[in-house]
Amino acid sequence: MTHQEIIRKVEWKDLKNLSFKEMLIENNLTIPWFLISLTLAYFGYYILALPFSAFFFLTGLRQVHNGFHNSLGTNKFLTWLSLYINSILMMTSIHAVKFNHIRHHKYCLTDEDYEGKSAGMTWYGAILYGPIHMFLIHKVTLQIGSNSYRRNVILEIISIAVFAAAVFYFKIDFLIYHIIVMVIGEFLMAFFAVWTVHHDTHDSPELARTQRSGWKNKITFSMFYHLEHHLFPAVPTIKLPELVKRIDKALPEIEKKNTF
Template sequence: MRHLSNNHSLANIEWQDLRQLGVTETVYNVLLSLPFLLLSWWSAAQSFWLLALVSSFFFFVAALRQAHDCYHRTLGVSKVATELMLFMLSITMLCSTHAIRHTHLNHHRDPLGDSDVEGNWARLPWYKAIVGGGKFSIAIQWFGLTHESRRNRLLVVIDMVLISAVITTAFITMHPVLMYHVLVMLVANMLVGFFAVWSVHHGCDELVYARSERHPLINLLTFNLLYHIEHHLFPAVPTNHLPELAKRLDTIAPEWTQQPVIPILASKTLCSIQTANDVISKKTTNNKGDNVIYINNHIAKNNANSQPTRTKLSANTNRVLAINNSDILFKKPADHVSHVSHLDHKYSCPIGGALKRLGSA
């Protein structure tokens, strides 16, 4: 993993023990979406449309997790079983998971880079990410089809034949349950670019290129898919164990986990900022006259009118206004850094709240 060789804090994180799955966890992974799929079909047959829509939502999110685990071979099953699982998911989700697998693995090789067809969707404004969702769905499948090996292209073609058969059957028979499923899945695929890509990558850069969610209810409802920076840093760790990996990151390398997926929910959540000898890497001044401090290559801006003189951040006078695009904005000019090589404090802050010192000076 290329991140570990040049990042001391990440290199200290134990993760190999999180790779193994138990039998119960594997069975859970394989069957995760099935109850929601069956419930959605039954609800549609009974004309319980609200229950059907809610069930379809959870089916699609659970199926996204299953497909995602298949892409990274972390579902807990053999290679052959993984391929069969992808075929089943292609039929039920109505998208070529074999094509998307190639696009997604390229996203991991070059996150938010020039070749990242998937991740660069997050550079759009939120409304364009939603409105153009159909284009996104086509793009990630087309990229996979046109850049795959000959063998994998055959798998994509099989996906497309199976998907076409399902859609054709629905329109020929006009079976209400099948028609409902086809229409809902087509809409779901048009929204996946916003919910599965934009939400976890927008406002990020090529240094810290993904967000992570800490709200327990949100993570429960999304089957742990929003532990996203954790997944990018350690893609061999199964989704089942991302909560434990998140705890280790928060303790050892919290600079990676400061961008929440849903900021409004994080406003009351304590986020750790741990400083070490190599935290502050440089200090400069931008074209507005603001003092700019780089903390582990993240920009900490002090909107100061006067030149700061202290060499430590004050735990009492500075206030975090926002964390966006890896920028930490401090309101007050007093007690900011003019020239430092290290900080020897540990701080924590609620986003939008005052810094509090955890360690001693």
């Protein structure tokens, strides 16, 4: 069954719309994790801060990912602002990530898909590839991205550099902790955001892996409904549990490879 045939069999367009409450959730999900992690780090409780930093990183990914697909329920400027602010807080140019992610959907797991390169590696190879992955997505965007993408990437890189320089110059320990943890998170993206959801799917790239365990989806904020996301990228993350029900009802025979 082709991607277009799947789309025709599932009712999904109504799921693109967010209520006011859902819009507030999608745009503010990162805040409590960010504030708690920094508060704990400020008082020197770095080990206790780690899980909150991890959840900030995860919810940040969810927020910018929805922004990539214009699924935050906000206007163009506020969506851009969300990507820009998260670039500084997450220590990478989110517009560079966006450029490669949109290409990932268009050229999934082909030679043109720079984001998906680690999908064909071993799990440990994907981890070791992480720093190269982050360098490559910035390089590719600056080389072949539009003028708008290049301007945004340069602005974000400069802003990150200024922020990091100020933090290290003034020796702000809790922010140094935050920067180090975020950089480690970015270096693990080739494994967590690519390999886990795409390994061994090259025969049918549009059928990414997914996660059907309720508690696992709760602790990962629905970020591993990747099969569903690739089939219907315009559906916001908060609507994916409902999309899952519709897909399973309309297409019970569709292959579902577990993420973890």
